[in-house]
Structures are given as C-alpha cells and as structure tokens.
Amino acid sequence: MTGVPRRPRSRGFLRTATAVLIAGCTLLGAAACSDSPEPASGAHGAANGSPPPTTPQSGLAAGLKLPLSAYMETYDDNRAIERAVDKLTQDCMARFGFTYNAPERTANPASIWDNTNMARRYGLTDRSQVERYGYDLADEGWSPPPAPKMSPEELVVLTGRSEPRPDAPEVSTTAKGTAVPRGGCMGESLDKVGGQLDTSVPDRLDAESFDTAKADDRVQQAIQQWSGCMAEKGYQVALPADAFKLAPRVAGSGPAKEEIAVATADLDCKERTGLVKVWFDVESEVQRKQIEQNQLALTQTRERITAAVKSAVTASN
Amino acid sequence: MSTTAKFAKAARAAVVTLAVAAPFVLAGQAHADVYVSNNCGWQSSSDCRTDNNVLIISYNSNAGDGGNSSSSAKFFGNVPDYAGENVLNGNQSGYTFYRYVFSGGNGSGNGVAVKNNAAAAKGCPSTVNYRVYYNSNYGGHSQLIPGSWGCYAGTNLDSTLKNNNASQHWG
Numbered sequence: 001m002t003g004v005p006r007r008p009r010s011r012g013f014l015r016t017a018t019a020v021l022i023a024g025c026t027l028l029g030a031a032a033c034s035d036s037p038e039p040a041s042g043a044h045g046a047a048n049g050s051p052p053p054t055t056p057q058s059g060l061a062a063g064l065k066l067p068l069s070a071y072m073e074t075y076d077d078n079r080a081i082e083r084a085v086d087k088l089t090q091d092c093m094a095r096f097g098f099t100y101n102a103p104e105r106t107a108n109p110a111s112i113w114d115n116t117n118m119a120r121r122y123g124l125t126d127r128s129q130v131e132r133y134g135y136d137l138a139d140e141g142w143s144p145p146p147a148p149k150m151s152p153e154e155l156v157v158l159t160g161r162s163e164p165r166p167d168a169p170e171v172s173t174t175a176k177g178t179a180v181p182r183g184g185c186m187g188e189s190l191d192k193v194g195g196q197l198d199t200s201v202p203d204r205l206d207a208e209s210f211d212t213a214k215a216d217d218r219v220q221q222a223i224q225q226w227s228g229c230m231a232e233k234g235y236q237v238a239l240p241a242d243a244f245k246l247a248p249r250v251a252g253s254g255p256a257k258e259e260i261a262v263a264t265a266d267l268d269c270k271e272r273t274g275l276v277k278v279w280f281d282v283e284s285e286v287q288r289k290q291i292e293q294n295q296l297a298l299t300q301t302r303e304r305i306t307a308a309v310k311s312a313v314t315a316s317n
Numbered sequence: 318m319s320t321t322a323k324f325a326k327a328a329r330a331a332v333v334t335l336a337v338a339a340p341f342v343l344a345g346q347a348h349a350d351v352y353v354s355n356n357c358g359w360q361s362s363s364d365c366r367t368d369n370n371v372l373i374i375s376y377n378s379n380a381g382d383g384g385n386s387s388s389s390a391k392f393f394g395n396v397p398d399y400a401g402e403n404v405l406n407g408n409q410s411g412y413t414f415y416r417y418v419f420s421g422g423n424g425s426g427n428g429v430a431v432k433n434n435a436a437a438a439k440g441c442p443s444t445v446n447y448r449v450y451y452n453s454n455y456g457g458h459s460q461l462i463p464g465s466w467g468c469y470a471g472t473n474l475d476s477t478l479k480n481n482n483a484s485q486h487w488g
Contacts, residue, residue, distance in 0.1 A: 078446075078461065103444035103466070108487045110395075110455075117450070117459040124454075135454045137395060137486060143362060144370045144445040144487065148466070159467030164442035166373055166385070166468050186467040196463065196470055207451065207458040207477030241452045250403045250412055251359050 051075050052111045056119040059126030060267075060276040064118055067287040068209070071202040071298040072114040077309050079105065081197070084312035085189045089158070092185035096157045096175045100185075103145040110139040115203055121210070122276050123240040124267050134255030134263040135244045160184035193312040197305060201297045205290045213283035222278040229269035240266060240275070350401070351413055352428075354390040354420040359404045365393035371440075372447040372462065372485060374399075376419045376426025378436040379471045385437055388419035388426035395486040398453040399432035435482045439471035440464035446488030449474060453483045461488050 052075055055065045086102035093100035112119065124130050129138050150158065157175050160183045161168040173180050181188035190196070213219055227238050237243050243266045247259040255263075270276055291298060357365035364370045370393060377387035396402070401416040417431040426434070440447050443464030451457030462472050474482060 073461070082463075105445070108445070110486055111488060112448070112459070115459050115461065117448075117455070117457065120450075120454070120456050121458070123452070123456050135397065137455065139395070139487065142487070144364070144443070147364075147369045147442070147444060159469065161467065164466060164468050165368060166389075166439060166441050166471075168468070183469045184467055186465070187469050190469060196472065200475060203458075203460060203475040204477060207475060210451065210458050241456060244397075244454050248403055249397070250405050251356075252405045 051079070051107055052113050054113050056125065058128065059119070060270055061118050061122070061125040061280070064276075064280050066116045066118065066206070066209075066280070067284055067291055068202050068206045068298075069114055069116050069118075071291075071302045072116065072206070073197055073199050073305050075107070075111060075113050077305055080309045081193055081312045084193055084316035085186075087316035088189035088192055089185045092181075092188055093154075093157060096178070096180070096185070098154050098157060100154070100158065101148070103148060106145075108139050108142045110137040110142075115199075116206055122279050123243070123270070124263055125270070125276055127264075127267055130263045130267050131260065134247075134259035135249070136255055140254075156180065156184065158184045159186055192315050194308050197308055199301055199305070201294060201301050205287070205294060205298075209283050209286040209290060212286045213279060216282045216286075219275075219279050219282050222273050222275040225273040226269045226275050229272050230265060233265045233269070235262060235265055240270070349413075350416045352418050353415050354388075354418060354431075356392050356394075356396060356402060356415070356417075358415070359402075360393050362393070365391070368442070370394075370443045370445060370464070372443065373439045373441050373471075374419075374431055374435045374449075374482070374485075375422075375437040375439070375471075376429060376434060378473045378479075379439075383469075383471050385439070385471060386423045386425075387436075388422045388424060388429070390417055390419050390431045392417075392485060395455075395484075397455070397484050399435075399483055399485070400430070400453075432483060433480055435474060436479050437471055437473045438462045438485075439468065441468035441471070442466050447485055448488045449478055449482050450484045450486075451478060451481055455484050455486055457483075464488070 054074070056062050082105055086105070089102060090100050119125055124135065132138070152162065153175070155164065156162060156171050156173060157180050160170055160180060162171050170182070171180075183190070214223075223239065226240060230237050230243070235243070235246055237246060243262060244259075247256065247262045249255065249259055355365065355371075360366075368391070371391045372393075373389050373391050375385045375387050375389040377385065379385045399417055401414055403412045403414050406413055419426040419429050419431060419434070421427070435449075438447070438449055440462055444466055446464045447462045448455075448459045449462060450459045458477065460472070460475050460478050463470060465471075473479070
C-alpha cells in the first residue's frame with residue numbers, strides 16, 4: 001500500500017476531519033483510531049490482502065447466499081486463473097529474454113465474492129460501515145499497485161502493441177528471432193487458459209431475478225413500509241436505491257453528517273421492515289425456478305469454470 | 318491558472334463544454350454543469366491523468382475482435398454514480414457538478430450520458446480489476462471487468478447491465 005490518498009483534501013476539511021476523528025475515536029472506540037485507515041471488515045469485503053468472505057459476515061445480509069451463486073465464478077476462481085496467466089506471461093517474457101514481474105494482485109477492502117454482490121445487493125446492510133462511511137465504501141487509503149515500468153521493446157513483447165492504450169496500433173515483430181505472439185505474451189497467456197470465461201447465463205439470470213423479485217407484491221409491500229418509515233424520520237423517498245440522493249456528496253470530502261444521518265435512517269428502516277430478508281427470500285424463490293428451467297446451461301457453465309481453473313493451474317506448472 | 322481551471326482543463330479533454338442550468342442546487346448556490354468524459358480532474362493520484370489503472374466505458378459493444386471505436390469515457394477508481402460528481406471548487410466558492418458523457422472515438426455516442434447508456438468496459442490499461450454495478454453506490458447485480466495491463470481484453474456488459482450501468486469500483 002502506497003498510502004497515497006485518493007481524494008484531494010482542502011485545509012478546511014482536514015481541520016474539520018481531525019475534529020470529527022477525535023470525537024469519533026471516543027465514540028467508536030480504540031479500534032477505529034489506528035494510524036492507518038482500517039477498512040470496516042466483514043459485511044462488504046476483505047481485510048487488507050485476504051480474499052473476501054464467501055458470504056457477508058455481519059449486518060442484515062449476514063450469511064445470505066443466493067441459489068445462483070453456486071453457478072458463478074468466485075473470487076478464488078478468478079484469482080487462480082489470473083495467477084496462472086501471470087506465471088505464463090512471466091515464462092513467455094523470459095523466452096524473449098525479459099524478466100517480467102506481474103504487478104501484485106491483492107484484494108482491496110471492497111472486493112466481493114461473486115457477481116451477486118450480496119452485501120450491497122439490496123443497498124446498505126452493515127451498520128458499522130454505515131456509521132463511518134455513509135453510502136461510501138470502506139476502502140479509503142487503498143491504491144492499486146504501481147504500473148510496471150517497461151522499455152518500449154519490453155512493452156511490445158508483453159502486449160503486442162507499442163503502448164498500453166486501447167487505440168495503440170498492434171505491432172507485428174520478432175524478438176530473439178522468434179515472432180512475438182499476437183497480443184504479446186499477455187495475449188498468448190490468456191489464450192492458453194482459454195480466454196475470458198463466459199458466465200453470461202448465470203449473470204443474466206441473476207440480474208433478471210433482481211427485478212422480478214422487486215416487482216413481487218411481498219417485496220413491494222416491504223419497500224412501501226420502508227418508505228413510510230423514512231417519511232416518519234422526515235425523509236421523502238420511495239425507493240432504497242434513491243435514498244442517497246437526499247444528501248448529495250461532494251468528491252474531495254468524506255461523508256457529511258447529513259449523509260450518515262440519511263444512511264443510518266435507511267438502515268434503521270430496513271431493520272424495522274425486514275426488507276432485506278423479504279427481498280432475499282422472494283429472490284431465492286425466483287432463482288430456484290430459474291435454475292430448474294436452465295439447469296443444463298447452468299451446470300455446463302459451472303463445469304466450464306471448474307475446468308478453466310484446473311487447466312489454468314496445470315498450464316502454469 | 319487557478320486550481321479549478323486546472324481541474325476543469327484536465328477533465329475536459331476533447332469534449333466541448335456546455336454550460337447548462339444545474340438540475341439540483343447545493344448549499345443555496347446555482348451552478349452550471351460541466352460535461353466531462355473522465356474523473357481525472359479531482360484525483361490526487363496521477364494514475365488517471367497518465368492513463369493508468371483506468372476503466373474505459375464505451376457506448377457501443379465490442380466488435381468480434383474485441384476492438385471498440387465508439388465514444389467512451391475513462392474513470393479511475395470508485396464512481397458512486399455514473400451520472401456525475403459534485404466537486405469542490407478549488408477557490409472555495411462552492412461546488413461544480415461534473416456530468417459524465419461519452420466522447421471521442423468515431424463519434425458514435427458522442428455527448429450521450431454515461432449512466433445507463435454503456436455497452437462495454439475495459440480495464441485498459443489496468444493492473445487491477447473493476448466492477449460495474451446495476452445501482453448507484455455499488456448496489457444490485459454486478460459484473461467483474463478484468464484489468465488488462467496490455468489492453469488486450471475488453472468485456473461487453475452483460476445483457477442487464479448494458480444500458481443499466483450506475484456505478485463502478487475497484488474489483
């Protein structure tokens with residue numbers, strides 16, 4: 001971690017932030033006041049570096065997992081394939097006489113397990129995160145690894161292009177007397193693991209079930225109850241997905257008191273109405289039906305994922 | 318050049334800037350929207366401006382060979398709402414709403430709002446993955462977009478996220 005802050009901070013903000021932090025330290029306890037920004041672990045994602053949990057660990061979505069998750073590419077699957085691609089790329093670069101070290105791939109604190117996005121699927125669900133970050137993520141202070149520094153020749157062998165840009169021209173060339181593969185060593189490695197995984201079937205179904213469940217009377221009723229609860233607290237809003245608009249955020253400053261107030265009310269009302277569990281139960285019903293109707297295609301996708309992971313590991317050993 | 322002007326200059330790139338009455342008013346001040354195709358202007362990391370670790374969102378789907386010449390927008394890091402972002406003015410004179418639109422390329426989609434109008438995404442170049450979300454603030458169904466250091470692979474948004482993209486963050 002470079003510790004480079006991702007957002008510019010004005011002087012005024014720093015003074016205010018320090019004051020808030022000191023006050024906050026007393027309220028939130030010692031754990032919240034370590035020198036390095038500590039992500040709220042649990043519900044949303046991983047502690048520094050380690051993989052995200054397979055299901056949210058705290059909050060209103062704790063322990064929930066949708067049926068279609070079983071057919072999706074997981075964080076671990078993706079990492080295994082990426083590691084293999086990195087190793088193959090390294091070997092390929094060595095063939096051309098270059099020592100290439102792939103940028104380190106680590107989880108950021110907001111990484112999630114799969115496309116169902118359980119911790120935030122139905123909006124905010126984790127009180128400890130909401131109280132600190134409002135609608136924002138608990139990954140402040142995280143920066144991506146620095147870009148590798150490469151010579152032009154190295155870059156062409158790595159990527160098959162003169163620069164790493166979407167419109168950079170492809171370069172057809174040889175190095176050490178051998179033709180550089182199309183897409184460079186990266187392209188070759190990606191091809192060797194079978195290209196990008198096609199998970200369109202579970203993805204499409206998972207997206208459709210969200211809207212189907214939302215339209216269900218039981219979920220609609222819970223949403224209306226949520227909205228009524230918000231109104232009692234002084235907030236006029238029909239849908240949880242729109243609640244954040246009640247307290248517009250400004251880039252370059254952390255969540256204002258108003259945003260945290262709205263987010264807390266949002267969560268309180270979710271708790272009171274049981275909205276998350278209602279929505280999850282209805283959506284699980286929908287997904288079980290989808291699985292029945294699409295069993296073959298889903299099983300094939302799952303088998304394809306497993307095979308890709310296996311062959312990626314084999315190809316890189 | 319004032320800080321605000323520097324931000325705005327960096328952000329505008331090839332987009333013609335239109336001043337439009339703001340749809341909502343913040344802190345009692347009316348502001349003209351600024352139309353941009355990236356969020357580089359207020360990032361403290363130099364990555365965005367140097368085209369590193371960015372996610373390129375395109376108006377049209379990728380062609381069969383993965384290429385894409387339609388208008389696009391480029392974002393670094395977390396974007397809680399593809400509609401745009403309020404940014405503090407450097408001279409402490411309030412906020413400006415930067416509205417995200419596609420631009421450049423062959424002009425297909427030029428000037429169209431990024432939110433709910435994207436068909437493809439590419440972490441290009443990027444050492445890390447990204448995720449695109451159905452709802453703002455990273456809610457709803459999501460799709461993992463691989464970061465491609467060599468800009469080799471782009472991803473077509475899945476059939477529901479296509480034209481329903483609301484937010485993104487680091488994968």
